[in-house]
Amino acid sequence: MTGVTREIVRLPTHPGLQGLVAGVVGFREQSAAPLERRQPAGTLLPLVLSFGDPFEIVDVAAGEGVGTYGSFLSGFMSGPVATRSGRSHACVQVYLTPLGISRLVGVPGRAFAGRVMAVEDLIPELGRSFSEQLAEAGSWRGRFDLVQATLLARAGDPADPLVAWLWDRITRSGGQVRIRDLVAETGWSHRYVTTVFQRTVGLTPKSAAGVVRFERAAADLGRLPVAEVAARHGYADQSHLTRDTVRYAGEPPAALAASRRPTAHTALGTSPAGSRARGVPARA
Structure with missing residues (x-):
């Protein structure tokens, strides 16, 4: 420039x-x-x-x-x-x-x-x-x-184990995990899980998973055909990926891939997976 x-x-x-x-x-x-x-x-x-x-x-x-x-x-x-x-x-x-x-x-x-x-x-x-x-x-x-x-x-107290476990599962799946399946594993109600997660993270589990999936897909834009990126990251089709890219990035996939540059104002990489706990946190 x-x-x-x-x-x-x-x-x-x-x-x-x-x-x-x-x-x-x-x-x-x-x-x-x-x-x-x-x-x-x-x-x-x-x-x-x-x-x-x-x-x-x-x-x-x-x-x-x-x-x-x-x-x-x-x-x-x-x-x-x-x-x-x-x-x-x-x-x-x-x-x-x-x-x-x-x-x-x-x-x-x-x-x-x-x-x-x-x-x-x-x-x-x-x-x-x-x-x-x-x-x-x-x-x-x-x-x-x-x-x-x-x-x-x-640095304050660690995050609620339930929130850390949910975030770990969401990021491990690249945002493709079914939230209702995660909720079922916890034994808590969907309303309770959503409330606890959103209080700490800011978005609901479903919304956060959507951002994770887009972020992973965006990393492949420009490297792979758009249709292949869509299939790899669990989008219904290329149009679905395009809609999400416009929603999260403000521009379609081709424009996003062309405009990205490795500056300090672009993401450093994919999100850390957070807690590595394997099991569902026990209820109190």
Whole structure:
């Protein structure tokens, strides 16, 4: 891209944040004009800690949060988010997992699902003074250490075993598992399971599974024929995949495959599987 210089740095996630944070990225960009991007729905939830020009949320297709932010957190979305960065953008991006977001923020995931929110409203210690510390730090390693130390100090109690088990089964299946079958295995009512899961993760099990399936399918777009991608990921047909791609990404499969680039504003990969518990959690 003419007139753009970009620096992307990735360092390993602290072991104490495994399962809560899928990755941490340092990102710096200089451009002749503001840059716009569209981020499809996905299972990695960005916590963007800026120390450059403000970041603008232009559109939230399936939620709310349009506005200009220094640092922000995006909850679990069921549609794309359009962004615009300034000419001099710099940040540390932390990709939280659906199980990690409530533990690190200290608020149930349903409170900010489908929403973009200013970080200072959720985690005051990561507000403006923290942005100044990031700007003054002499290295990306120093910035990463600041961010991860703050998050480690905030890590709360583990997720409800039922929620962790459900998320594990959903991600293991690539979003193709039948939710009613999972509910039947738990012995709880469908209403109870949905309520407990949505409180922590933000979306219902069915909605979360839809995002997981789309995310896995999107990773194959451009590598395989669309019809093969649809069959591999459990869509009824190519038209079904196309409808879901427009719903979650805001554009059809061919356009999404053509527009994706490996930048810090694209997902780092597929979602972690979360808890590895094999059995159904026992009822109290």
